[in-house]
Amino acid sequence: MYPAGNLFIPAPHGQLEAIYRPKSNSAERVALALHPHPLHGGTMHNKVVFRAAKALTELGFEALRFNFRGVGASTGQYDEGRGECDDARVALEFLLADQPKAREVVIAGFSFGSIVGLNIGCADARVHRLIAIGAPARFGKLDCLFDCPKPKLFIHGSEDDIAPLEPLQEFLAKLPASSNHRLETIAGAGHFFDDQAQELMQTIKNFIGQ
Numbered sequence: 001m002y003p004a005g006n007l008f009i010p011a012p013h014g015q016l017e018a019i020y021r022p023k024s025n026s027a028e029r030v031a032l033a034l035h036p037h038p039l040h041g042g043t044m045h046n047k048v049v050f051r052a053a054k055a056l057t058e059l060g061f062e063a064l065r066f067n068f069r070g071v072g073a074s075t076g077q078y079d080e081g082r083g084e085c086d087d088a089r090v091a092l093e094f095l096l097a098d099q100p101k102a103r104e105v106v107i108a109g110f111s112f113g114s115i116v117g118l119n120i121g122c123a124d125a126r127v128h129r130l131i132a133i134g135a136p137a138r139f140g141k142l143d144c145l146f147d148c149p150k151p152k153l154f155i156h157g158s159e160d161d162i163a164p165l166e167p168l169q170e171f172l173a174k175l176p177a178s179s180n181h182r183l184e185t186i187a188g189a190g191h192f193f194d195d196q197a198q199e200l201m202q203t204i205k206n207f208i209g210q
Helices: 048-060 082-098 112-123 142-145 165-172 197-208
Strands: 006-011 014-019 031-036 063-065 106-108 129-133 152-157 182-185
Touching: 006 082, 014 082, 014 142, 031 048, 031 082, 031 112, 048 063, 048 106, 048 129, 048 197, 063 082, 082 106, 082 112, 106 112, 112 129, 112 142, 129 197, 152 165, 165 182, 182 197
Parallel strands: 031 063, 031 106, 106 129, 129 152, 152 182
Antiparallel strands: 006 014, 014 063
């Protein structure tokens, strides 16, 4: 049985199913966590997305996870990344409206979600830092990074056979010095970091800091 979320966010196509349980509405740190490809089983319950959100929560962030259109109880249908970017913007607006005192905004995405997060995060001045986990550089639209000086962390498994490391390394090498990005490779990890969950979380914490 599909595990339900605890919240529905209004969207132009209906609603986005989400998980968001803030301790208060006065948080100074907030985060949006984006899931992998909707057509390949990606949901907000993905363990990598859960771990990323958990790491940020342990640093004092109020984290929001949601299902892209057509996933779980979210309405709409898959839109090849275009509509999913719109969904992420809707979720971000909801999060920032609910946390008006937010002074630090992070977007963390996994796989497909990392491409969405980088694109909307680079374009939105309210977003401060970006985390891209298992970014599929071979398929992603990442031209936004050529003019994006925000701090960006790329986390990748050395043994990722779904989004291989080499294309990402080649792409990042083309970025200007002002790109302000860092690539952290986790030895032995595949795309889903099956045995490296704690290392993944610690890498996120090291990037964000206290």
